[in-house]
Amino acid sequence: xxxxxxxxxxTMFTETEIGKQKxxxxxxxxxxxxxxxxxxxxxxxxxxxxxxxxxxxxxxFEFLFTNPKDNMRAGGLWAPFxxxxxxxxxxxxxxxxxxVFAAVYLNEYARENWFTRLTNLAVVNLAGVPSIVHAxxxxxxxxxxxxxxxxxxxxxxxxxxxTLPVIIASTTEALKAxxxxxxxxxxxxxxxxxxxxxxxxxxxxxxGILTGVILQVSRAAGExxxxxxxxxxxxxxxxxxxxxxxxxxxxxxxLSLHLFTISTQVPDVTEGVPYGTAIVLVGSVLLVxxxxxxxxxxxxxxxxx
Amino acid sequence: MTTPMQTNSDNGSQNTPVIEISDLKxxxxxxxxxxxxxxxVYQNEILGIIGPAQSGKTTLLKVINRTLxxxxxxxxxxxVKLDGVDIRTxxxxxxxxxxIGMVLPLPVGLPLSIYDNVAFAPRTAGIxxxxxxxxxxxxxxxQAALWDEVKDRLDSLGTKLSGGQQQRLTIARALSHQPExxxxxxxxxxxxxxxxxxxxxxxxxxxxxxxxxxVTNLVQxxxxxxxxxxxxxxxxxxxxxxxxxxxxxxxxNQATYDYVNGTFG
Numbered sequence: 099x100x101x102x103x104x105x106x107x108x109t110m111f112t113e114t115e116i117g118k119q120k121x122x123x124x125x126x127x128x129x130x131x132x133x134x135x136x137x138x139x140x141x142x143x144x145x146x147x148x149x150x151x152x153x154x155x156x157x158x159f160e161f162l163f164t165n166p167k168d169n170m171r172a173g174g175l176w177a178p179f180x181x182x183x184x185x186x187x188x189x190x191x192x193x194x195x196x197x198v199f200a201a202v203y204l205n206e207y208a209r210e211n212w213f214t215r216l217t218n219l220a221v222v223n224l225a226g227v228p229s230i231v232h233a234x235x236x237x238x239x240x241x242x243x244x245x246x247x248x249x250x251x252x253x254x255x256x257x258x259x260x261t262l263p264v265i266i267a268s269t270t271e272a273l274k275a276x277x278x279x280x281x282x283x284x285x286x287x288x289x290x291x292x293x294x295x296x297x298x299x300x301x302x303x304x305x306g307i308l309t310g311v312i313l314q315v316s317r318a319a320g321e322x323x324x325x326x327x328x329x330x331x332x333x334x335x336x337x338x339x340x341x342x343x344x345x346x347x348x349x350x351x352x353l354s355l356h357l358f359t360i361s362t363q364v365p366d367v368t369e370g371v372p373y374g375t376a377i378v379l380v381g382s383v384l385l386v387x388x389x390x391x392x393x394x395x396x397x398x399x400x401x402x403x
Numbered sequence: 404m405t406t407p408m409q410t411n412s413d414n415g416s417q418n419t420p421v422i423e424i425s426d427l428k429x430x431x432x433x434x435x436x437x438x439x440x441x442x443x444v445y446q447n448e449i450l451g452i453i454g455p456a457q458s459g460k461t462t463l464l465k466v467i468n469r470t471l472x473x474x475x476x477x478x479x480x481x482x483v484k485l486d487g488v489d490i491r492t493x494x495x496x497x498x499x500x501x502x503i504g505m506v507l508p509l510p511v512g513l514p515l516s517i518y519d520n521v522a523f524a525p526r527t528a529g530i531x532x533x534x535x536x537x538x539x540x541x542x543x544x545x546q547a548a549l550w551d552e553v554k555d556r557l558d559s560l561g562t563k564l565s566g567g568q569q570q571r572l573t574i575a576r577a578l579s580h581q582p583e584x585x586x587x588x589x590x591x592x593x594x595x596x597x598x599x600x601x602x603x604x605x606x607x608x609x610x611x612x613x614x615x616x617x618v619t620n621l622v623q624x625x626x627x628x629x630x631x632x633x634x635x636x637x638x639x640x641x642x643x644x645x646x647x648x649x650x651x652x653x654x655x656n657q658a659t660y661d662y663v664n665g666t667f668g
């Protein structure tokens with residue numbers, strides 16, 4: 099062995115200039131990334147805290163389960179709250195199956211050719227279209243052409259068109275995360291594509307697929323533009339406490355539009371009400387997202403590689 | 404390993420061909436992978452297939468079980484006959500794939516339990532009876548020399564096994580549909596030498612029941628196991644002969660001699 103190599107173990111472990119520099123950079127970068135993370139979280143906490151503080155006087159069970167009153171200057175949120183639930187549920191009932199199955203086709207069956215390339219391009223670009231454009235499309239296609247009129251159905255379909263490309267994209271990501279070698283192993287065993295999808299691909303991507311779908315709840319619930327011309331209405335009183343108070347061929351109120359109206363169109367609103375509305379909107383979205391996280395964690399623990 | 408094992412007996416070779424390949428040409432897009440190769444594979448032989456990377460060995464296996472069709476933009480010409488039937492005329496491609504067991508270079512434990520891994524192919528073929536599946540699972544795990552290690556935890560995940568165990572699981576899975584032909588594509592690449600030797604012992608016993616195509620990067624593995632050996636180079640079949648001839652001082656092609664003696668290029 100070379101004598102230099104044997105030199106002394108001590109010198110091997112004393113810190114060199116380069117080592118010191120590396121350590122400084124390492125620490126510096128970690129602090130930098132931490133600061134950036136805080137910058138992201140801080141405004142979020144401030145917003146929610148401020149809303150909550152302002153909304154505190156009006157928040158109650160009654161607030162959620164009574165209709166607005168006094169020309170929407172006071173009262174609760176029942177009609178817009180239930181309307182938002184209707185819009186979100188109906189739109190996802192349409193967009194989730196179509197989006198997920200379309201993604202399965204594009205990822206598992208379709209061969210790479212001009213058609214699939216065009217489809218993928220369309221999906222990516224549709225996901226970036228501003229919501230007001232979807233609104234105009236909805237007016238033309240569903241309200242006028244399909245003759246649905248301004249209704250929950252027309253508004254939900256418009257929201258569905260808006261969420262569809264994102265669901266396709268997120269589902270595709272989830273499917274791509276399943277290693278190709280699993281599929282090849284199945285094919286080598288004489289499994290059809292469908293058997294492979296059903297037994298291996300879907301069970302191992304379902305958590306990602308569901309998360310992608312559920313995250314679209316917040317988008318569908320939060321958007322105002324796509325629904326304001328297609329089915330959401332300024333004011334409508336409905337039976338309080340009745341979950342089936344709306345008919346999907348009729349118009350409904352919605353939290354996002356309601357918040358917009360009472361903040362800008364109605365004078366002398368009780369101070370806490372707009373904040374309360376915002377809290378209910380944000381709160382329900384966060385609740386759904388939390389449910390998505392719980393579901394994801396649960397399905398992850400069953401993930402098998 | 405100093406003493407080469409004498410397994411190259413005459414069993415198998417020189418009887419009926421199970422696979423007849425004639426003038427097989429394969430291209431990926433414009434780049435050729437196999438340039439018109441022809442040879443037969445005989446019943447119950449172990450045919451070693453050696454050759455450097457990019458010589459078309461894996462492509463050949465994919466042609467035989469028709470999984471190459473799943474790769475876009477490939478062209479196949481010539482014919483491959485299995486028991487005298489051109490495989491491209493076989494309507495039930497899934498049935499064809501079940502007649503051929505395939506073991507890939509990297510072990511792939513499907514994200515299922517050990518039991519379900521082995522029962523996967525029988526189930527896709529429509530076998531539902533628990534007793535029948537139990538019997539298949541035990542037989543295949545026994546054959547792959549894995550049974551003793553996993554018999555007490557058949558419901559634990561196949562993906563959690565060690566690499567060598569997963570490769571034996573892959574072999575058990577490939578045997579689960581009772582193939583006539585077993586193709587192994589560099590199975591020992593991710594397996595330790597001891598496990599490799601165990602699998603090699605397994606292959607020698609399996610030879611009595613099926614025909615084995617052994618693609619390998621370890622020329623010594625071909626020498627140990629194969630009755631005949633084929634040498635592939637850049638998509639051409641340079642030479643196919645009994646293993647004794649290929650590894651002798653005078654195979655008919657100089658390139659073969661150089662490759663098996665490690666003086667290639």
